[in-house]
Amino acid sequence: MSFNTFGHLFRVTTWGESHGPALGATVDGCPPGVPLEASMLQHWLDRRKPGQNKYTTQRREADEVEILSGVFEGKTTGTPIQLMIRNTDQRSKDYGDIAQKFRPGHADISYWQKYGIRDYRGGGRSSARETAARVAAGGVAREAIRALLPGAEIRGYMTRMGTHEIDRAKFDAAEIDNNPFWVPDATAAETWAGYLDALRKSGSSVGAVIEVSATGFPAGLGAPVYGKLDTELAAAMMSINAVKGVEIGEGMAAAELTGEANADEIYMGNDGQPRFSSNHAGGILGGISTGQEIVVRFAVKPTSSILTTRKTIDLDGNETEIITKGRHDPCVGIRAVPVGEAMMACVLLDHILLDRGQTGGVRGPIG
Amino acid sequence: MSFNTFGHLFRVTTWGESHGPALGATVDGCPPGVPLEASMLQHWLDRRKPGQNKYTTQRREADEVEILSGVFEGKTTGTPIQLMIRNTDQRSKDYGDIAQKFRPGHADISYWQKYGIRDYRGGGRSSARETAARVAAGGVAREAIRALLPGAEIRGYMTRMGTHEIDRAKFDAAEIDNNPFWVPDATAAETWAGYLDALRKSGSSVGAVIEVSATGFPAGLGAPVYGKLDTELAAAMMSINAVKGVEIGEGMAAAELTGEANADEIYMGNDGQPRFSSNHAGGILGGISTGQEIVVRFAVKPTSSILTTRKTIDLDGNETEIITKGRHDPCVGIRAVPVGEAMMACVLLDHILLDRGQTGGVRGPIG
């Protein structure tokens, strides 16, 4: 099935199925000397952990990460870091019905068409469980960034849930961690809660838009043609389950602007560095970071597992119907927030290393 | 600067600056035995060739492609195909002013921040000239696809120019080649002509949205996690100059839908193959093609080179102003249509080869 790896110098390979014994990430290319322990990664894993509130799947997973290699005496050695998360809650019985039928909107049918074999227990590799491994790997990237670029920050939040979009005028970063939707607006959080609750009770689901912002990163990250930073970020975000659209800065809306409205003017900052009068570019020009805030958005489609009867076919090609029971999220977009942050961290670290070199310039003194 | 290559088994490396002696593409991994001659590639190059009408830059380039290797007796040999396009029109004098100043919205400043050196003659690698090489390479991919999948078709068209969007109800594929905007609606073509003409005269510019559709491709293309077909297409489109957003199927709008509205129901076609009641997924589920029409959209920002005075800085860090003269497109989105088609062709061929193998199963009989 291959293509389970992303990154150039900082390479992450995720492995494991939602209902196998374990899943995890093999993280290769982390610079040596970065302080790292499991608790640092657990912090981020806990953010996406399911079953924390009524808005996420009631499947309960401890999602405890173990570091099996690459760390010695509390620091990374530069060797591969193996992160393992045991699957503890594997109620396969939930999935009996879908062993024979293809769930509309799910990868079931396309996997079958490609491989002629599939792990029907919760979708195998296509399960959102895979993103737990990304979050763990992203935690490693965050620690490496912390060591290389003190002050750099990556933060994700929801800007839309179904028909509800945030009001940029009320954007309050301090509110992000105060609600289950990571929405930067206390009032919106309340409205969204009622909205999603109704959807959940009706057995329906809805999509979302997540925005991830990165500040404190240097100018010069990215490569001009096929390694554009926006290309890399688009690929990273589009690789997340259920994502169907990605935008950098103005994104799709850039199509409606004139050159005057879109091009960010340049002036000199007091620190002798160039500044921009606006950030329609999302911090990236010609594929290379300018030192401004890097802004990426992505759309997550609504969960396809719903309680409404849907037309489908079975393995024998007979037309039939299906209702997807089991434990699912009314809005998978919620748990996509920490995943988007993790992907942003991995991509940015990768490009920092491409510029600085793999060893981060570390050299061992003799004597 | 690296990252000038894309693709896994079908690998394209573009090279050359807008004002150097030549530019082109090194195409590696094309299967052997594909009928190929320069005229087949020229057909597609002519579609994006500038100076064809008042809506594209008046810079005149013959854009004649030469095949320097990889073809013997009218067929590809499986060896690298070197495609060279000589630059014939290099009025560097046009660019005198920008040698000292950074153009807002352009890659000038980010390149300088990264490399400390740049080819100011038209932006070097960041010039839209680079896309000529993509179109030539895409032509090779199209011929290989023609040989492997007779009947498969790739077609691009504009769905939005600035504030004007097409009316899907009036979609007429037959009209695409009848107007300078490749818009599938004769009436829209007229309206857009007036709209862009006004913008052009005022020295302004505007963005656009291009949609590329692929039909006749098999189910099973793509890989589940980091090689999702939508990931690959997003990266390919986002790597095109000035693109700031990419959508697959419903794209960003998927965020506003419910699971009932978004998931495409499945039934059996008369040919015993699965069919879908709709195509919100854009022909891709879980990263793998379903055999439906594959639909990608991308937004191109407005040309940053405009006749309005803009604030900027110069190489010495002094604040100053700039007006970008020179010959430019009021809507670069127009010429992005054949480029998007080319990228689609390269990505799909690459994944066909990943499934079928590099030699396409060709084996030489002895006797």
Added chain:
Amino acid sequence: MSFNTFGHLFRVTTWGESHGPALGATVDGCPPGVPLEASMLQHWLDRRKPGQNKYTTQRREADEVEILSGVFEGKTTGTPIQLMIRNTDQRSKDYGDIAQKFRPGHADISYWQKYGIRDYRGGGRSSARETAARVAAGGVAREAIRALLPGAEIRGYMTRMGTHEIDRAKFDAAEIDNNPFWVPDATAAETWAGYLDALRKSGSSVGAVIEVSATGFPAGLGAPVYGKLDTELAAAMMSINAVKGVEIGEGMAAAELTGEANADEIYMGNDGQPRFSSNHAGGILGGISTGQEIVVRFAVKPTSSILTTRKTIDLDGNETEIITKGRHDPCVGIRAVPVGEAMMACVLLDHILLDRGQTGGVRGPIG
């Protein structure tokens, strides 16, 4: 530290240190539908397991492999196969002395010079323990090959131990598994036993040459220039610890031959396939397999850990002396035999997939 992965479509990433909690291999790109269970891999692991006789390190490791992912109902699913081997015997106290001193001939000093940090417990990643993961991954490759090419065989054996070389006239494949050296000659096995026993008692060590042969593989594997099959095999074997030379067919001796003596003449076999009068080429012409036996040899240097006092320096740059105690092999070449076989299996499968495609042409029938 990166570069812990090898292969193109069949990709193996090894991870883990000799004295960490575990080590293993992440195997990506195995075709779906291959029958696989841990016992099949254990068979090969047991061949290289230390402590089996007095000629290999007395360190005792169970080397029991667990399959954590990628297998469902006894068959590979095409998803990443995670192989984990717990480290059970970690007597770190053995290594106290070398925490401060660099062992001559070991990677200690070069790692320190590069990374400025190292896991001194048995060399971390540079320990021969890493090869256990290769053997496990090679076992997966062997099963995939068995499924794709029934009858294909890969076999390794020693052709030289120190000053003793085998007599090709007495080559007896049946003897390979009957002695601790995997030498294809019963008489040689006895002589070598005495020879190595003496070296072991004197606390010395010696090098070896291993030959790996592959039969039953098709013509056409490999690529002409930088993916020559001999290039790929050379890289694979040279990546094994302590290997300093690699040969294909005649190898270095080809330099002494004339064109008449070296070029293998061609004739037709009864099966209508081309045959060769000899195999100086080692089964590879122009980087591509010819269908003949593929023959690779590699030289393993003597273990650098010996009981003789050696001059060296410590972390502070002081000149000092060292005697490497701990448990070591008098001839690491012995355990390199199954490792060479594993690398051969991985490289050949990778190139079979490059030709056949990743899914091996598998397609799921509907109905």
Added chain:
Amino acid sequence: MSFNTFGHLFRVTTWGESHGPALGATVDGCPPGVPLEASMLQHWLDRRKPGQNKYTTQRREADEVEILSGVFEGKTTGTPIQLMIRNTDQRSKDYGDIAQKFRPGHADISYWQKYGIRDYRGGGRSSARETAARVAAGGVAREAIRALLPGAEIRGYMTRMGTHEIDRAKFDAAEIDNNPFWVPDATAAETWAGYLDALRKSGSSVGAVIEVSATGFPAGLGAPVYGKLDTELAAAMMSINAVKGVEIGEGMAAAELTGEANADEIYMGNDGQPRFSSNHAGGILGGISTGQEIVVRFAVKPTSSILTTRKTIDLDGNETEIITKGRHDPCVGIRAVPVGEAMMACVLLDHILLDRGQTGGVRGPIG
């Protein structure tokens, strides 16, 4: 056919057939700011240029290299450097006979078995002509190394021609450029001249061993497992036409040594850097450079094109005979010397960039 690229950050893709209009190399990843002009590359190309003396093929090629991109105002810009060499002497008539018959020892038959199509005019991609492109690319690497590591030096020479080997005691580097064999011993040069002359007249050919030495390179180059510096060098050398064996330091002979004899002792140099009492390791320990001289050797098999009648088959599978006329080298090993140097330069630069980063830390000051 793919696999026409080598390198990680410094990537070289060669293209072109021996009898097409041109061949060349696309060099991607060269740092910006390196002084470069065609004459610098021509210097190295002239070293391998055929027809210079009676010991190399009388085919006359100007081998003039053109730089088509990547250089502006005499310096590299960091963009892809396209190097083109026109084929001027294409006497295809020479090759009439081999269009129907497979030459023993050549890639003819294996290519046919793989691709079912081939360019019989001089072997297409398998022609030694391809190495001209490597030498040109190596010239770029040499200039980048000169800029990054003043004083570093790469030098190749022959140590064996057929049955004649050099006497290390008489090694005189000053003699290398004084004879057509690049042998570091004036007396040997005379003997070899007579020896090869006789072989040439008899229409025979012979193999050779080339040694390439690199001095002035830092400790820390290479990666511990699959990116070992010796692995990378082995792959690079084995990818050269007709090479069948590669050795690092002691090479195959290491198998005959004891641990005492093989492990290089360590002491402190006056400059406070570690030194070694010997260099059996060839300057690489555990895959990482130690700062010592890096020593690689490779064996080139004898030219398979000889004037003796050989048994073979034709395209129809009929057994027949062939005499290879045309213009060939009695010892292709001679022209492999500059090719080996070029590969060494490319590999070392690549690993320098992996450590230092792609932009070499260059940052553009504003103001």
